[in-house]
Amino acid sequence: MTKEDSALIRGLEGVVAAETRLCDLDGKNGRLAYVGYDIDELARKATFEEVTYLLLYGELPKAAQLDAFTVALTAAREIPRELTQAFRLMPKATDPMRVLQAAVATLGMSDPDTTDNSHAANVRKAIRLTSQIATAICAHHRVRSGQEPVAPAAGLGHAANFLYMLTGQRPGGAAVKAFDASLTLYAEHELNASTFTTRTIVSTQSDMHSAVAGGVGALKGPLHGGAGEAVMRTLMEIGEVASVDAFTEKALAAKRRLMGFGHRVYKAGDPRAAILRGMAEQACRESGQFQWYQIAVKLHERIGGAKGLIPNVDFYSAPLFYSLAIPVDLFTPVIAAGRIAGWSANIIEQHDDNRLIRPRAEYVGPGRRAFVDITKR
Numbered sequence: 002m003t004k005e006d007s008a009l010i011r012g013l014e015g016v017v018a019a020e021t022r023l024c025d026l027d028g029k030n031g032r033l034a035y036v037g038y039d040i041d042e043l044a045r046k047a048t049f050e051e052v053t054y055l056l057l058y059g060e061l062p063k064a065a066q067l068d069a070f071t072v073a074l075t076a077a078r079e080i081p082r083e084l085t086q087a088f089r090l091m092p093k094a095t096d097p098m099r100v101l102q103a104a105v106a107t108l109g110m111s112d113p114d115t116t117d118n119s120h121a122a123n124v125r126k127a128i129r130l131t132s133q134i135a136t137a138i139c140a141h142h143r144v145r146s147g148q149e150p151v152a153p154a155a156g157l158g159h160a161a162n163f164l165y166m167l168t169g170q171r172p173g174g175a176a177v178k179a180f181d182a183s184l185t186l187y188a189e190h191e192l193n194a195s196t197f198t199t200r201t202i203v204s205t206q207s208d209m210h211s212a213v214a215g216g217v218g219a220l221k222g223p224l225h226g227g228a229g230e231a232v233m234r235t236l237m238e239i240g241e242v243a244s245v246d247a248f249t250e251k252a253l254a255a256k257r258r259l260m261g262f263g264h265r266v267y268k269a270g271d272p273r274a275a276i277l278r279g280m281a282e283q284a285c286r287e288s289g290q291f292q293w294y295q296i297a298v299k300l301h302e303r304i305g306g307a308k309g310l311i312p313n314v315d316f317y318s319a320p321l322f323y324s325l326a327i328p329v330d331l332f333t334p335v336i337a338a339g340r341i342a343g344w345s346a347n348i349i350e351q352h353d354d355n356r357l358i359r360p361r362a363e364y365v366g367p368g369r370r371a372f373v374d375i376t377k378r
């Protein structure tokens with residue numbers, strides 16, 4: 002397609018590429034709701050299990066429905082022994098997102114519904130993946146750290162189980178609440194790059210595991226979910242509150258991209274960042290690591306003042322996750338553990354009303370020319 006025939010929109014900014022009943026993202030007013038429920042209320046009042054149910058079934062569960070859903074999630078927590086064996090064979094230094102991508106593809110090899118793209122099979126796979134991704138992240142971390150994986154505990158909810166499987170310690174109530182709310186805040190976000198990737202993959206009638214593996218690959222990048230890890234490394238680079246001003250000056254002069262700031266859709270503020278800020282303040286204070294919160298707040302003020310950039314979801318989640326003792330290179334896998342709810346709900350929407358996603362590219366290469374034989378080039 003040539004320039005004359007096309008209207009190129011770089012980065013597909015503002016392009017509407019799907020209908021959805023899942024996520025109402027109001028970028029102008031900085032508001033976000035899942036299936037009609039404001040994110041702030043969901044983070045405060047619902048568990049991640051309820052939010053996942055909402056995204057998969059379109060309504061919040063009644064008590065009996067939540068019980069049955071919890072039983073299904075619990076039954077799916079174990080991962081195949083072969084996957085844990087595979088973790089043992091992988092290079093110890095491999096980054097956990099690359100491992101997670103391989104893990105999702107591997108889980109697709111043993112899932113009884115792998116190639117069944119029906120609505121019912123997709124819901125079953127979504128439940129299994131939600132549980133298995135959490136277990137896989139923790140099992141891989143234990144194995145790479147020279148420890149034995151911790152089996153999931155039957156009596157613990159999804160968020161509590163994650164922290165338990167990661168550390169082997171039963172987590173406190175405040176930590177569980179903060180982690181659970183974080184998973185909810187990361188659960189869904191319309192056509193972000195990774196969700197768009199999952200929809201593109203299943204639009205070819207490919208399956209959920211293939212799409213989620215692709216989503217993990219997209220989420221990994223530092224302009225997307227990978228930003229959280231980069232935020233924490235920035236806070237560590239700054240080191241103390243007194244160094245924020247000097248850091249900011251240098252970063253601005255160098256036109257450095259500041260991780261955790263800016264957003265394609267939110268220009269006035271990311272509502273998730275505001276909620277995470279409060280949770281980070283409490284968690285950093287309680288863990289005796291208040292300096293990370295203080296550095297973050299001062300950096301937010303300075304960057305906001307100088308460039309008008311807003312902190313996005315990944316900014317305050319960094320000190321929050323750090324104070325919950327989550328290793329920095331597991332921040333992005335943790336986002337995947339939340340976003341699996343939205344990925345699978347979007348995959349189901351796409352499969353249920355599919356049209357192949359196939360945009361065009363504007364051709365800017367050389368004009369037509371005669372083929373030159375290899376001896377004459």
Ligand code: ACO
Nearest residue numbers: 223224225226228257258259260261262263264265313315
């Ligand atoms: N640091 C410095 N400058 C920035 C930043 C930033 N974080 N974000 C935007 N800008 C500047 C750009 O340099 C550009 O300036 P210019 O017009 O003078 O060239 C202007 O703001 C517009 O920026 P774009 O990159 O065109 O905005 P876009 O919508 O493409 O980017 C993005 C959004 C990728 C998130 C960007 O803000 C960014 O790189 N942020 C840092 C990475 C990050 O935090 N990603 C997480 C996003 S949330 C999530 O996915 C979970």
